[in-house]
Amino acid sequence: xxxxxxxxxxxxxxxxxxGVSRVLINNFDLIRQRTGxxxxxxxxxxxxxxxxxxxxxxxxxxxxxxxxxxINDPNIDIVVELIGGVDDAKDYILKAITNGxxxxxxxxxxxxxxxxxxxxxxxxxxxSVCFEGSVAGGIPIIKALREGFxxxxxxxxxxxxxxxxxxxxxxxxxxxxxxxxxxxxxxxxGYAEKDPTADVEGDDAAQKITLLTSLAYGIDMxxxxxxxxxxxxxxxxxxxxxxxxGYVIKLLAISKFSEGKIEVRVHPTMLPERSxxxxxxxxxxxxxxxxxxxxxxxxxxxxAGQQATSSAVVADIxxxxxxxxNNSPIPVPSCWHPDNTVSIPLRAINECQxxxxxxxxxxxxxGVLAQIAGILGQHQISIASVIQKEQxxxxxxxxxxxxxxxxxxxxxxxxxxxxELEVVKDKSMLIRxxxxx
Amino acid sequence: xxxxxxxxxxxxxxxxxxGVSRVLINNFDLIRQRTGxxxxxxxxxxxxxxxxxxxxxxxxxxxxxxxxxxINDPNIDIVVELIGGVDDAKDYILKAITNGxxxxxxxxxxxxxxxxxxxxxxxxxxxSVCFEGSVAGGIPIIKALREGFxxxxxxxxxxxxxxxxxxxxxxxxxxxxxxxxxxxxxxxxGYAEKDPTADVEGDDAAQKITLLTSLAYGIDMxxxxxxxxxxxxxxxxxxxxxxxxGYVIKLLAISKFSEGKIEVRVHPTMLPERSxxxxxxxxxxxxxxxxxxxxxxxxxxxxAGQQATSSAVVADIxxxxxxxxNNSPIPVPSCWHPDNTVSIPLRAINECQxxxxxxxxxxxxxGVLAQIAGILGQHQISIASVIQKEQxxxxxxxxxxxxxxxxxxxxxxxxxxxxELEVVKDKSMLIRxxxxx
Numbered sequence: 001x002x003x004x005x006x007x008x009x010x011x012x013x014x015x016x017x018x019g020v021s022r023v024l025i026n027n028f029d030l031i032r033q034r035t036g037x038x039x040x041x042x043x044x045x046x047x048x049x050x051x052x053x054x055x056x057x058x059x060x061x062x063x064x065x066x067x068x069x070x071i072n073d074p075n076i077d078i079v080v081e082l083i084g085g086v087d088d089a090k091d092y093i094l095k096a097i098t099n100g101x102x103x104x105x106x107x108x109x110x111x112x113x114x115x116x117x118x119x120x121x122x123x124x125x126x127x128s129v130c131f132e133g134s135v136a137g138g139i140p141i142i143k144a145l146r147e148g149f150x151x152x153x154x155x156x157x158x159x160x161x162x163x164x165x166x167x168x169x170x171x172x173x174x175x176x177x178x179x180x181x182x183x184x185x186x187x188x189x190g191y192a193e194k195d196p197t198a199d200v201e202g203d204d205a206a207q208k209i210t211l212l213t214s215l216a217y218g219i220d221m222x223x224x225x226x227x228x229x230x231x232x233x234x235x236x237x238x239x240x241x242x243x244x245x246g247y248v249i250k251l252l253a254i255s256k257f258s259e260g261k262i263e264v265r266v267h268p269t270m271l272p273e274r275s276x277x278x279x280x281x282x283x284x285x286x287x288x289x290x291x292x293x294x295x296x297x298x299x300x301x302x303x304a305g306q307q308a309t310s311s312a313v314v315a316d317i318x319x320x321x322x323x324x325x326n327n328s329p330i331p332v333p334s335c336w337h338p339d340n341t342v343s344i345p346l347r348a349i350n351e352c353q354x355x356x357x358x359x360x361x362x363x364x365x366x367g368v369l370a371q372i373a374g375i376l377g378q379h380q381i382s383i384a385s386v387i388q389k390e391q392x393x394x395x396x397x398x399x400x401x402x403x404x405x406x407x408x409x410x411x412x413x414x415x416x417x418x419x420e421l422e423v424v425k426d427k428s429m430l431i432r433x434x435x436x437x
Numbered sequence: 438x439x440x441x442x443x444x445x446x447x448x449x450x451x452x453x454x455x456g457v458s459r460v461l462i463n464n465f466d467l468i469r470q471r472t473g474x475x476x477x478x479x480x481x482x483x484x485x486x487x488x489x490x491x492x493x494x495x496x497x498x499x500x501x502x503x504x505x506x507x508i509n510d511p512n513i514d515i516v517v518e519l520i521g522g523v524d525d526a527k528d529y530i531l532k533a534i535t536n537g538x539x540x541x542x543x544x545x546x547x548x549x550x551x552x553x554x555x556x557x558x559x560x561x562x563x564x565s566v567c568f569e570g571s572v573a574g575g576i577p578i579i580k581a582l583r584e585g586f587x588x589x590x591x592x593x594x595x596x597x598x599x600x601x602x603x604x605x606x607x608x609x610x611x612x613x614x615x616x617x618x619x620x621x622x623x624x625x626x627g628y629a630e631k632d633p634t635a636d637v638e639g640d641d642a643a644q645k646i647t648l649l650t651s652l653a654y655g656i657d658m659x660x661x662x663x664x665x666x667x668x669x670x671x672x673x674x675x676x677x678x679x680x681x682x683g684y685v686i687k688l689l690a691i692s693k694f695s696e697g698k699i700e701v702r703v704h705p706t707m708l709p710e711r712s713x714x715x716x717x718x719x720x721x722x723x724x725x726x727x728x729x730x731x732x733x734x735x736x737x738x739x740x741a742g743q744q745a746t747s748s749a750v751v752a753d754i755x756x757x758x759x760x761x762x763n764n765s766p767i768p769v770p771s772c773w774h775p776d777n778t779v780s781i782p783l784r785a786i787n788e789c790q791x792x793x794x795x796x797x798x799x800x801x802x803x804g805v806l807a808q809i810a811g812i813l814g815q816h817q818i819s820i821a822s823v824i825q826k827e828q829x830x831x832x833x834x835x836x837x838x839x840x841x842x843x844x845x846x847x848x849x850x851x852x853x854x855x856x857e858l859e860v861v862k863d864k865s866m867l868i869r870x871x872x873x874x
Binding site: 019022023027030031033034035036132138139140143144147148149150151152153218274276279280291292293294295296297298299300301302306307308310311312314315317318319322326327328331334342 | 456459460464467468470471472473569575576577580581584585586587588589590655711713716717728729730731732733734735736737738739743744745747748749751752754755756759763764765768771779
């Protein structure tokens, strides 16, 4: 193997950055053996004065407070951006690109919002930008969509791509805890932030499915068009009823192509308990991809964390290095290519069609079921099954229905009417059901 | 995107070949849009006079009986070998390489036996050889091991990589059929050959795990050193006892790296029923890869068939085409690179250490359990649990034990002694147990 040296600079020495520096140093020989490439970690920049605190064996002369010292270093071939956030990261990346540096980033938010701008600059400057670590940690799903499934018309993507919410839902299901307790535990274990909004309300998953959608269908998917709904209203009762009906509740990021339109949505979803995705527990991630001709496939692994994400980041570094040594940068993804002319209309959430789980708390008196069934019928919504159990000593009962496939707009209209009924206490709970998995 | 034309020739127009031709023709625009590459299917050779029988829209002037017309055609850039078998396929591929053609093949047997020779020729001639379709159909596992996990020290691979046996075991488990009936059904559905030996005795899986092992650890794994045991002795009773103990029986191909040695074995394996692999049903394949730093990951999908395999073959064609257009062939895998100096000793099956399920049919009389436990104890083999049920009106009973981790050689010696006991009827059944999944 011809040996060749590539110099790497790192911006951001937090959790993932530390992992990346460790892999570059510890697996240095292994990588050289496999690929013939000598990956030299030249410099690390971190806002906080970086010290040797992390147990990574690197000389202190290679540490700096100033990202510019990485970006402007003429010896550095590849800049790895791991500071997160949008504005600073974007500035650094664009400056580095202008300086002729190739880029590795795990910054989903940046790419979901500014992918087009970043890749325009990359194209103009003949630069590789890779971002495997931005979705699903160590799982090589970006590479699968870009290369492994390059011959496929992708038909659907179903992803469990937020570890925090999957941990919470798994806790609720396995240990019969309620949402608040499961969240508290996730926070204690470091799986959820103090302010958990971005995870539990689905925004993190929305950014990731935006990237996957762009890659899968070759369009620049606008983040703001992803319908997003979190898990914070899911109760232990819902988890139990789902079980009784043979389902599991997961926060699913869904991207489907059908009848010439794409629909992209993130929301709690009921899955058949025997489906592969239903068995993905704890902080793990999995992405189920359906393509023609490949059929249904699934990729599973740790979706975040120092170790898993550093595997993806260093794989990107190796890919780009090969490109540098062969004088052929990684192609700009067609979704963000300046010559891209593909345009596929989006299906708004109101036009989507799914099955539903509907859970109501109603007053326990005659005629209530008839009233509710009547409203559904008026909206051409058909009931597949009903559970109502006697609840001794209470004035209200839980009424649970599985609804046959219906159009979202009609369903929402019916729910609005149902929620206005005097016999209906509390806001109804609607969970979409996916049976094709 | 700069458009560029690559000419493809196909040898072997059987099931997979037909799928490949269909994808190249039907997804022609999609592939051009995504990659900028114009893939032109120039010529198809098939021993049987190829006719338009397959419903693929191609002019008859592009069909020939003679592979040489593909191999020697100066216009053809990439030769796709899909005739299978070893000798002819090797001749054609080596000739094509000498002619400067790049190669795509799905021929696991050829590569498991002659990978080194094929890639020596490829290296000498600066040729790309890709083989994603050779293992696990449409699942991009070869790419994952070569690129996605390039930064990892792989620690273990556990694969369900033979659809036929997984179908049979799933039938036995779900429908309580016995082995012979499940096999007959697999044959009727076209999942098993008339002579099912290569599948049911584990040889097909052995070839595939040989390739994965070579790629994962960078060594040229010798096929003949893979310990191979099939599923034909598994009975319905074993499936039932496994269930009772919380396990599922799968034909697993295992490749582990530990304490400086690699062990590679294919055999029926008991997996905890909640593990991801235990849920892989029917003809589906899945490969569980453990790496440092990535942790545990799994890839799942259709492991064979026209559609899935053609996805992999065309992805390879696209990868090679990019290489041709960039003047940089796909690197020879380090395991088959002429400069490769990596050598890792193999652990023979006798030295392996696992847990075991042991099932005996014994005479129902006092002292039998003591006799058997005594022999195990003499070999330092420790029993974890025992099931023996009363069987009314019979003279023999089933005796089932879970054995703590033990060295294979000792276990086999103990079994030899146990099988010689007069109270033991029929040969004992030993199934290895993997709990780390």
